[in-house]
Amino acid sequence: MKDFRYLDDVTTLAYDAERCVGCGMCEMVCPHGVFQANGKKVAMVDRDGCMECGACALNCPTLAITVNPGVGCALAIIHGWLKGKKAATCGETSCC
Amino acid sequence: MVDKLGSAMVRAGIGRGVYRVAPGLYCAGKPDGDSPVLVTANYKLTFDILRRQLTGITAWLLVLDTRGVNVWCAAGKKTFSTEEVIRRVRDARLDQLIRHRQLILPQLGATGVSARVVKQAVGFEVIWGPVRSHDIPDFLDRDMKSDPGMRRVTFSFTERLVLIPVEIRLLFKTFLWSIPIAFLLSGIGPHIFSFRAAWFRGQWALMGFLAGVVAGTILVPALLPWLPGRAFALKGGIAAGIAGILVGIVGIPELGMVAVISLMLLALSVGSYYGMNFTGSTPFTSPTGVEKEMRVAVPVQAVTLALAIILWVATPFLG
Incomplete structure (x- = not known):
C-alpha cells in the first residue's frame, strides 16, 4: 500500500519469472498492487508492500509465486512461541 | 433499524462470535437463471453491508458457512475456502438453477479460494469482484470490468x-x-x-x-x-x-x-x-x-x- 509502509525486506514472497505465463491473476487478486503486468509476464513492482495474505500464490496456475502466510496477531505469535506453531491462536476469545 | 443496532454492538465487540446468518442461497430482487451469483460469508455484518449495496439489483447471494466470520479473515483461516465454495455450489444445485457458469467472489476471498480448482470441480468460473461491496453496482454495470481502485485495500482514519x-x-x-x-x-x-x-x-x-x-x-x-x-x-x-x-x-x-x-x-x-x-x-x-x-x-x-x-x-x- 502506498500510504502505509511496514518493515522492509521481511516478506517471504518469492516470484519465479521463469514459470510465469502472464495470466495476470496475481495482479488481479493482490490487495496492495505488488504485481503489475509487464509485457508477456508480470513484474513485482512493490515487494515490500506484501502482507503475505497468500492470494497470489494460491491462484497462480504455474506455482510461480510462493509465500508463507500466517496469523499476524501478536498474542497468537506469543502462543506460538510458548506452545509451538500449531497453537498459534489468541485463545478462546479469538477473533478468528 | 434492528440491523443498525446489531452492527453497532458487534463493532463494540458484543455478540461478535454469534452474529451470523444461515448459509445457503438468498435472493436480491427476483433473480432467474441468467442473474449473477454473488458469493459471500455468513457474518451478518458482511451480509447486511452487501445487501445494502444491492438495491435495484437482481442477483443471487450464495452465503458460505464461515462460522460467522468476515470474508478476509475467513479466507485466511481457510473457512472461506475452495472446498466451502464447491460444497455450497453443489448443495444449492447451481448447475441446474443457473444458465451461465460464473460466480462472483469478493477479491479478498482469493486468500482462501483457488479459482482454478473451483472451475475444475464444479465447472463455474470464478470472477474476482471488487474489494468493497460498495463498488459492486459499478462493477456489474461495466460488465465486470474493474478499475485499479476497486482492487486496493485502504486504511483510512x-x-x-x-x-x-x-x-x-x-x-x-x-x-x-x-x-x-x-x-x-x-x-x-x-x-x-x-x-x-x-x-x-x-x-x-x-x-x-x-x-x-x-x-x-x-x-x-x-x-x-x-x-x-x-x-x-x-x-x-x-x-x-x-x-x-x-x-x-x-x-x-x-x-x-x-x-x-x-x-x-x-x-x-x-x-x-x-x-x-x-x-x-x-x-x-x-x-x-x-x-x-x-x-x-x-x-x-x-x-x-x-x-x-x-x-x-x-x-x-x-x-
Whole structure:
C-alpha cells in the first residue's frame, strides 16, 4: 500500500519469472498492487508492500509465486512461541 | 433499524462470535437463471453491508458457512475456502438453477479460494469482484470490468477508528485484573502493608497503566501514519511516552521522581505492547514482519515492565 509502509525486506514472497505465463491473476487478486503486468509476464513492482495474505500464490496456475502466510496477531505469535506453531491462536476469545 | 443496532454492538465487540446468518442461497430482487451469483460469508455484518449495496439489483447471494466470520479473515483461516465454495455450489444445485457458469467472489476471498480448482470441480468460473461491496453496482454495470481502485485495500482514519471499541473490549479482563494487582503492589511498604498507601498509590499505578492502554489502543490506531517509526511497538512506545509524561507532570509533586519514572516505564511497556498488538488488526502488516518486530520488542517490554514494578514497590522503602 502506498500510504502505509511496514518493515522492509521481511516478506517471504518469492516470484519465479521463469514459470510465469502472464495470466495476470496475481495482479488481479493482490490487495496492495505488488504485481503489475509487464509485457508477456508480470513484474513485482512493490515487494515490500506484501502482507503475505497468500492470494497470489494460491491462484497462480504455474506455482510461480510462493509465500508463507500466517496469523499476524501478536498474542497468537506469543502462543506460538510458548506452545509451538500449531497453537498459534489468541485463545478462546479469538477473533478468528 | 434492528440491523443498525446489531452492527453497532458487534463493532463494540458484543455478540461478535454469534452474529451470523444461515448459509445457503438468498435472493436480491427476483433473480432467474441468467442473474449473477454473488458469493459471500455468513457474518451478518458482511451480509447486511452487501445487501445494502444491492438495491435495484437482481442477483443471487450464495452465503458460505464461515462460522460467522468476515470474508478476509475467513479466507485466511481457510473457512472461506475452495472446498466451502464447491460444497455450497453443489448443495444449492447451481448447475441446474443457473444458465451461465460464473460466480462472483469478493477479491479478498482469493486468500482462501483457488479459482482454478473451483472451475475444475464444479465447472463455474470464478470472477474476482471488487474489494468493497460498495463498488459492486459499478462493477456489474461495466460488465465486470474493474478499475485499479476497486482492487486496493485502504486504511483510512475512519476505518482505523471503528476498530478501537473491539480492541478495548478484548483487554477488559486484563484491565479488571490490573485493579487488585495495582492496589496490592502499591500497599507494600516498610510497615509490611498499608491500606492507605494501597488506596492512594494504587490510583496512580492505574493511571500509569491506563496511559499505556490509551496510547496503545486509541492513539496508535488514530494517529497511525503520523507516529514515527515503522514498528508498531515503537509507535506505541512514543505515544505512551507522551501520555506517560503528562501523568508524570501531574504526579511529581505527590509522588516524587522515582515513582514518576516507574509510572512512565509502566506506561511505556503497556503502550508499546498494545500498540504492537494492533498489527493484527491492520490490512498491511505481514506476519513475518510482526514476528521480527516482536522478537526485539517483547523482551524490551517485559524488562521495562519488570523495572517499573520493582521501582514502584521499592519507592516507599527509599524514604
